[in-house]
Amino acid sequence: MSSPSAIRDVNITSAFWTSMQSRSRLLTIPAIIHAQKSLGHWYCLTWKEGHKTKPHAFWDSDIYKVTEAACYFLLKEHPEGKDDLILRQEVEHAVDMIRAAQHEDGYLNSYYTVRGVHKRWTNVRDMHELYCLGHLIEACVAYETLTNSGRLLEPVMKALKHVDSVFGPEDGKLHGYPGHPEIELGLLRLYELTKEPLPLKLAKYFILERGQRDANGEIFYDHEARARGGDPYDAMGSEMPNPYTHPRDYAYQQAHAPLVEQDEIKGHSVRAMYFVTAATEYVRLTGDIQVKEALDRLWRNTVDKKLYITGALGAMRQSEGFGPDYFLGDTEESHGCYAETCATFALIVWCSKLLRQELKGEYGDVMEIALYNGFLGAVGLDGKSFYYQNPLRTFTGHKKERSTWFEVACCPPNVAKLLGQLESLIYSSYEQESLVAVHLWIASEFSVPESGGTLVSQTTNLPWSGDIQLTVRGPKALKLALRIPDWAASNYSCSLSGGEVKDGYLYLAAVANTTISLNFPLQPRKVYANPKTGKDEICIMRGPLVYCIEDVDNPGVDIDHIALIADDIVADAPAATIASVEDVVRVHSPGKEIVNANWSSLYGSEEWKYGDSTKQLTFVPYFLRMNRGGNGGMRVWVKRIQC
Amino acid sequence: MSSPSAIRDVNITSAFWTSMQSRSRLLTIPAIIHAQKSLGHWYCLTWKEGHKTKPHAFWDSDIYKVTEAACYFLLKEHPEGKDDLILRQEVEHAVDMIRAAQHEDGYLNSYYTVRGVHKRWTNVRDMHELYCLGHLIEACVAYETLTNSGRLLEPVMKALKHVDSVFGPEDGKLHGYPGHPEIELGLLRLYELTKEPLPLKLAKYFILERGQRDANGEIFYDHEARARGGDPYDAMGSEMPNPYTHPRDYAYQQAHAPLVEQDEIKGHSVRAMYFVTAATEYVRLTGDIQVKEALDRLWRNTVDKKLYITGALGAMRQSEGFGPDYFLGDTEESHGCYAETCATFALIVWCSKLLRQELKGEYGDVMEIALYNGFLGAVGLDGKSFYYQNPLRTFTGHKKERSTWFEVACCPPNVAKLLGQLESLIYSSYEQESLVAVHLWIASEFSVPESGGTLVSQTTNLPWSGDIQLTVRGPKALKLALRIPDWAASNYSCSLSGGEVKDGYLYLAAVANTTISLNFPLQPRKVYANPKTGKDEICIMRGPLVYCIEDVDNPGVDIDHIALIADDIVADAPAATIASVEDVVRVHSPGKEIVNANWSSLYGSEEWKYGDSTKQLTFVPYFLRMNRGGNGGMRVWVKRIQC
Structure with a gap:
């Protein structure tokens, strides 16, 4: 099995990417926390029932996401130690708030704490309780990787026991799943960290139950709506949320069909990407062939029919989601190009998970395109302004400036999360095969685990010029699998002959203490x-x-x-x-x-x-x-x- | 002042158009009534509080619209007298139901009758009580023109007294206006028929009050939402109806600004067209210059920046409305072409009202384009199937068939309404000037009012060939104003010389007992x-x-x-x-x-x-x-x- 490079094991030396990372750590994260504090949202977890500020269903997740991002950056030492100290204090403050906000029975959510906890779990379709928990779990994985203190693991496991008492196939439990996937990925990451069976059990249930129909063709959200007194068939009623184009438009949540029956990527693009990413990890951990085949179909549909050339996803504004095959409008004025930052972020993560399963250059190609284009421009060069939508065309006289914050503030922390974990996208190591795979051509050093200190390093000025020096140095000889980008496949060169290209990767026999020169011609x-x-x-x-x-x-x-x-x-x-x-x-x-x-x-x-x-x-x-x-x-x- | 040709005064002889009209009278209207009866909607006005069928906010209007359409056709004698007898019985049956459904105080609406009349007038933004009444008033105008019996006028005037007790500038009344304009036009038509001051007073209030803001920049719909316990600023709540792209997206109802401040046509295209049509009549009846200037701006914006070449309107599916300037997608798959039949119907009516105000060829040109293209294909050649949306492009393998009925069934009766009153679109007469204007080149005879039986008649095989014989016969000499279509302006011919073209109309000096030959070359x-x-x-x-x-x-x-x-x-x-x-x-x-x-x-x-x-x-x-x-x-x- 392969492991992605751990953040601590990689040292990025690329001037291009270290400048982006520093900006994120020194400017973006403090700006995000500052925005949350000045708006008061940062303190939502401290609010009690009846608090005067109207709570928002997602604000918890903003705290969790920036905490997660901060932990990634704190895994590395930086010359500016003072900033790291301040950031660490913010993280511990957030953890304190989280621990104090948890109810006796494990429930944790500021919205229903303020609005009345008796109303909880009545609208998992829209109200994001499980989504927020999912981001908490991801923050927990990052925080425990940093501290190994158990200070977040304890409330998280308690929360999961509560979730397990509410959701599941048993009579008396809700046979439901979150309207916005996210917890599934968090659960599987937590399972990998802890090997506890509960997160895997819950993830499996949420992934496989989604879109299951009863004898009347109805799904959990129909039942849940009726239990609230709503009529899911009513085109005028409150059970037709704004993003739906017709009543029961459950493709929005990828709940129009069970995953194993799906063959077209549909609905809200961020929800879709979070869902398939988790399902990909589920396949890796369980070997579920039916789910793998469904994911292969959805990958093909995404890449062959629904992907912007920038790596952006989601043409339709109304659903923040996918349009029909080949409908890829370029302007947001037409409502035919949404291209949400978070969807591209999630696509990059999906590609990285697919690469853990299978070395296919296509996954790396899409990851690279999404990273350099759809993702990277979402943050301004000032590090403190962000795009939510990333259209491919804007018109003279209609400037599209980046914003410093959004009411739904998912995008800025996701930018920081990705730049914080960029190290983990570059390499994979296959311990048994003594193989290291290079997915991204970013100047860096990788200290290969269990190799007695063997280093794989790249020197390159990509994306500006295409020369690369790849060095293996240390006691262990390593086989290499080097992604040859599709844009260089026909004319690249490698100083070491005898390699074989398979599925977009150049496989080289074991080398030690060697420098290999590669060139990827960069003609426009x-x-x-x-x-x-x-x-x-x-x-x-x-x-x-x-x-x-x-x-x-x-x-x-x-x-x-x-x-x-x-x-x-x-x-x-x-x-x-x-x-x-x-x-x-x-x-x-x-x-x-x-x-x-x-x-x-x-x-x-x-x-x-x-x-x-x-x-x-x-x-x-x-x-x-x-x-x-x-x-x-x-x-x-x-x-x-x-x- | 000009008068449009009355239906009874025109006899259409065009093989093209009489076949369309016969189809509408003999097939479309019976099919509409049959659909309503078989679904039970036809009887909604007979339902009492707590009736088991869930009522719909618009079903009343379907009865009114088909009644109106039937009355237009019944104004003419037809060789198939039996069909007309049956149709007349249906009309009288509808009138009986309407009379019986009215509450003591004049209120008339099946939805709130069933759901509880105490809830009435709590959501004029969405619930269409005034919209339905508007269609009743238009049906009343048609019915009273046919029968002069007072059987619909009586309940309508009673309903309007009730409306007057609820809406108006006085303290204690609602300072509101309908979410879906329609009643304004009905009121002005009723005023013209009866000269009663009440309909004019109400129309003026609804037209001028729309979009008025209080000191906080809020409008009536904000106040109304709060009175219902809603929060109009909440992006997740029930006060953000599905068509809105953001909270308080009141352009949907043309309530984003008072009419006199508007310069871009926005929002739901049918609502917009109904509103500007009524406002145009309001200008004709009152001479309000500020409103006229606003309408001139909205006309220019509509025609120069938002009109499909077919005469269709409304690019955006989500709002069933206008997109930004120049965004005119062709396919409904992209959600970038809505092109609702009713919007084109309403555009034709708007053009006809503009022509009452001012003889400008542009109004006739747009009316003609909309009639022959966006409108005419909305009904199938079978007369019994209809398009709600009229995209300009469909794809191989994705057939777009016409439907026999819709849950929101506005389009089919509007098709019948227009074909039933086609006679009134062709000519205008200006009694004082002894002038007859020809707007549409449709083979027909027009018995000019107050002319001692003078006939203006056209013989032509348009739209297939461009020769026209225009005859004036009878005791009175008439000046003529003949619309020269923009597509013929550069190369038409007229056998009578000495005419002068002004604003797209060829003005000819008075003629009597003369035949004039015109030719409009028809090269593709x-x-x-x-x-x-x-x-x-x-x-x-x-x-x-x-x-x-x-x-x-x-x-x-x-x-x-x-x-x-x-x-x-x-x-x-x-x-x-x-x-x-x-x-x-x-x-x-x-x-x-x-x-x-x-x-x-x-x-x-x-x-x-x-x-x-x-x-x-x-x-x-x-x-x-x-x-x-x-x-x-x-x-x-x-x-x-x-x-």
């Missing part, structure tokens, strides 16, 4: 979309980076009405680091503007045409967008001129 | 969309008809992946009538298919290309779609090949 390239998407457009990529054109780099160009000639794309020479945002590698290509774009009427008999003269257009990586001013004009896909 | 033409729509596509039109390509006419052509060359469009020779659906004028043009359209992946480096060989494509009028089998592939806009 044109990418086209499947004609079924209707996109008669070109996207420029270079290595793992999706490029966009932004008005700030193209004065005098009508970004909203340009087409790319794209026969002649050139990239700037790479700078050494991304110490400054000006260091990114820009790409240039000639394009043309529509000459008669300004119509007063909606329809007309005059054909619109591109002019004869060409303009030199400048593209920058998509993650850099809306960081340097400009007037809002930005697009990933640019019209192609074709005959 | 290519229409392009404003580049801001992103549509790099071509629509073929011929005269007022929008054409589409449908798979049933194009065996072996991949409708989903074609482009039009469109340099060589030819039309078949017109047949004499549309006695058979095979008689429509087809249009042909060469096109090309994408040769490498079938990708397994979502993105790739291979450019997709059109093949070298051309295929002859056949187009039919959009209204004919999905009537003759096929596999669902249909599109109005076809990709253009351009260099």
Whole structure:
């Protein structure tokens, strides 16, 4: 079995990524905690029944998520020790609040504590009690990995015993499952940490029970709604929450069918990703073949028909979810591009779990694309502003600025969580086979477990230039499995011959105290979309980076009405680091503007045409967008001129 | 002042339109009444408190609308007298039920009668009590025009006195207005019929009060929600109905701002059209300049930025409403094309009211486009099946069949209502000026009021061929104002010279006992969309008809992946009538298919290309779609090949 690289075992040296991580640790996490404190949400766990502030069903989870993120960063030593001390105090303060907030019977939730605990567990479809607990469990795993103190494990196990008394197949228990999956993944992570049977039992129940139908074709949420006095069939009633397009639209929660019957990814994209991620871990731990086959179908559908080129997910605003196959609108104005940060975060985590099961380059390719594009631009270069939605196109005059906080604040802490655990995505080790797999090409050192101190290290300036020096040093000889990104598969080079490529990984025989040189050529390239998407457009990529054109780099160009000639794309020479945002590698290509774009009427008999003269257009990586001013004009896909 | 031609004064002779009208009278209306009876809804007005069937907030309105439609048709004598007798009996039966259902104090609504009348008027935002009354008033106008019996006028006036006791600016009354506009138009029509001051007073209040804000920026719906115990700011609560994209999304009801402050048409498209139609009548009756200026702005925004080429309205599924400027998606799968039948119906009515105010060809042009395209195809050639949504594109393998009934059944009766009053859309007469205006080119005879029996008649085979013989016969000489459609403005001919075109109407000096020949050339033409729509596509039109390509006419052509060359469009020779659906004028043009359209992946480096060989494509009028089998592939806009 493979283990992902532990955070403590990896030292990231990439100037690109350490700057992102430092920003997250020194700016993002303090900003998140500051926002929660200034709004008062941070203290919601201390509130008693009837507290004057109206509670929110999700605020507990914000505390848990930032605590989890902080613990990841605290696993590493940093030169700025003072900041770490303050962060550790915040973590312990949160743990104190959590311990004090728990009810005698193990129940833990600020919303129902304030609103009246007798109402608890009456609406697991919408009210997020299990979702919040799931984030608590993930925080617990991170915290106990850091401290091994048991201070969070104790209330968590007590809470799980309470959950076990409420949910399950037995008569008298609720045959339910959370409206927003999340606890399933937390439970399986806790099981892996503790080997306690209870979390595995609960995760299995929640995963397999979801979407099960009774003889009338009804599911738990129908029964639960009736028990509240509601009518789930009523299109005008309160049982048709806002995101539904029709009554009983349970695809929203992936409860339209049991997982093993599903073959299309549907509904709320974050819920879907959290669910399939947990189910993937469930397969790894149990070997359930039917669930694995369902997940394989859902992966294919996601990647082949529903994935934005940036690694974003979710076209539909109403459901914050997936559209039909091939419907991938680019603008949020049309409500046809939602692309929530958390969904891309979750996709990256899903890929990492799939890679634990099976070394397939495709999982790493998608993880890399999502990381560098859909995910990375969700946080501003200031480290303190965030996107909830990540459209691929915005219009001149309609600037889309990042926000410092959201009422539903899931995205900012997820950014910090991912950057905090980036070390765990880069490598896997297979102890029995003496094999180390490299999933991501990020300059770093990996201290391979149970290898007598053997180090695997990469030196590279990716994503800017494609040379890599990969070194194995230490007492143990290691076989290597190196992901060859799909964008380099046809023209990469490796100094060590004799390797064999299988499923996107280059397998090399055991080496010791050796440096291997790899090169992944980084010519900018044109990418086209499947004609079924209707996109008669070109996207420029270079290595793992999706490029966009932004008005700030193209004065005098009508970004909203340009087409790319794209026969002649050139990239700037790479700078050494991304110490400054000006260091990114820009790409240039000639394009043309529509000459008669300004119509007063909606329809007309005059054909619109591109002019004869060409303009030199400048593209920058998509993650850099809306960081340097400009007037809002930005697009990933640019019209192609074709005959 | 102008008067639209009364239904009784016009005799439509067009084979095209009489077949549509007969179908509506002999098939559609009986089918609607049959559906209501078999579902039991027809009897909802007879139900008492606690009735076992769960009532619906709109069912009353379905009875009223079909009653209204029936009365229009009954205004004319038909050779099949038996059918008219049966229809008249249904109408009288409905009137009996309405009279019996009214409460002592004038209140009339089956939903609250069943659910408990003490709950009435607690949610005018959602519960449609005033909307239903509005349709009753319109039915009353039609019925009293037919019978002059007072049998509906009596309960209606009683109901309005009750409404007046509940709503108004006085202390102790509700300062509210209906969530779904409709009563405003009914009230103004009733005022015109009766000259009673009460309907005008109420209409004025509802029109001007909508969207008024208090010192906190809140509107009546905020106050009303709190009075029900709700929190209008709660994104999770029952005060955020399903169509809202955010709490207090009152654009849905056009209540985001008072009408006089509005400059963009927003929200639910049917509500919007009903509201502006009533406000247009309000301007005509009162001369309110501020309201007129607002309506002028809303008209410009509608026509210049939000109107489908078919005359459909409403891109967004969630709100059944308008999208942002220039967002006009073509497929309902993307939730980016709603195009509700009722919105196009209402747009036609709005145009007719605008033409009462001011003779502007633009109003007639839009009315004509909406009538022949967005509206006409909403009913199947069988007369008994209907579209609620009218997307401009459907995909092969996803057939969109018409339905026989809907839970919310607004569309079918609106189709019958419009075809029943088609006579009133064709002409206007201006008695003082001895002027008759021709708005629509539909073969018919108009007996001009107060003219001693002077007839204006048109002979034409439009929409198939463009020759028109316009005759004035009788004792009175008449000036004429003839709408020159925008599609014929540059190349029409008229046998009578000396006329002057102003605002799209050709004004001719007084003529008597004369026949004038007009010709509107009907070459098929290519229409392009404003580049801001992103549509790099071509629509073929011929005269007022929008054409589409449908798979049933194009065996072996991949409708989903074609482009039009469109340099060589030819039309078949017109047949004499549309006695058979095979008689429509087809249009042909060469096109090309994408040769490498079938990708397994979502993105790739291979450019997709059109093949070298051309295929002859056949187009039919959009209204004919999905009537003759096929596999669902249909599109109005076809990709253009351009260099």
